[in-house]
Amino acid sequence: MKDYAIIVAGGSGNRMQTETPKQFLLLKNLPVLMHTIKAFAQSDTQPKILLVLGKDQQDSWAHLCEEFNFDIPHEIIDGGKERFHSVKNAIQTIEGDGFVAIHDAVRPLVSKSLIDNCFKAAKVQGNVIAAIPSSDSVRISRDQKTSALKRDEVYLVQTPQTFNINVIKEAYNQDFANHFTDDASVVESIGYGINIIEGERENLKITYPIDLELAELLLKNSECKKEL
Template structure:
């Protein structure tokens, strides 16, 4: 992001990105309990932001881990009740209330579901310095929320970390569970580069 400030704390329409994300879940019909996983070094700054912006949406802060895998593992070990758990990137602040609710409903019926959109671009794979075309109608770009039964998550995250775990679906899939897809949203963008923040501002205005 070309900034020292972690991207989840950057201002988006005069509010930190992370607050937009939490608000989306708090305003959904599902009304889930919100666990925020943050690096210990960032928690004091987050508390100061909550005071500055008078942010009062209830949430529990969980210590983050070395990798995303360990952060999620820390969070799910704090969940004791039978539940469905939606895991969402802090820097996807434009997720709609309807997508959140649809993910919970689909996961309740199917056991798990991840949001994803079909690729609108042509796609090529590079392997051994050679490229080959892939069928773009078979390619899905994975988003979050990724929603699972808590028992499935606990079983999956009981295994050791592996470098090929890029998201929660890959962790769950590795112990033999098929992953279900629900249609995501083009506007559910991930704030990764400076232009993403500009695009998010534009989408919020519209």
């Protein structure tokens, strides 16, 4: 039995209004992706880290690792056309039994405790995804009409999403479909139920410029608390 972490880093900088891929932007003087990898490397679980990067970004990453003296062990996997194909490429390199956590590279504030709790819960329940209850009112739009949903029944899905390796391999043997928005939807489509573990509000996904600013503030606050 072995534990793995697949960190998916195929995003561009389009919505960040920058040519630099989101995962390479600086967050407190360190590329976002390095914060993410450090969280998994410092967890008690100590998974083997598989980093999925587009071929066109791998040279840039190598230069960043040299520039920042970043030497945490990780294996580079070629990214695919869609996120689905990127994850599939990484899964196909895994042999034997165990569990794998799949995580967005641009969620750099994931805590070590959330990573460990996801692995622990998955080993009991077979799979688990991090998610937080919605704090906003929610509406759904269909056929140009909107209707309210019960807020206490709505969860906002995060990563890590952690699965038994044999199950996730089975799920990714199927063909890609447009409704696969995350790994849980891929696994659910072959008949497995999905379990939820409470995520963290701080575990935000950096998509827009304001997200990077917020992440910077959260990191500063965290460092201040440690000093106290």
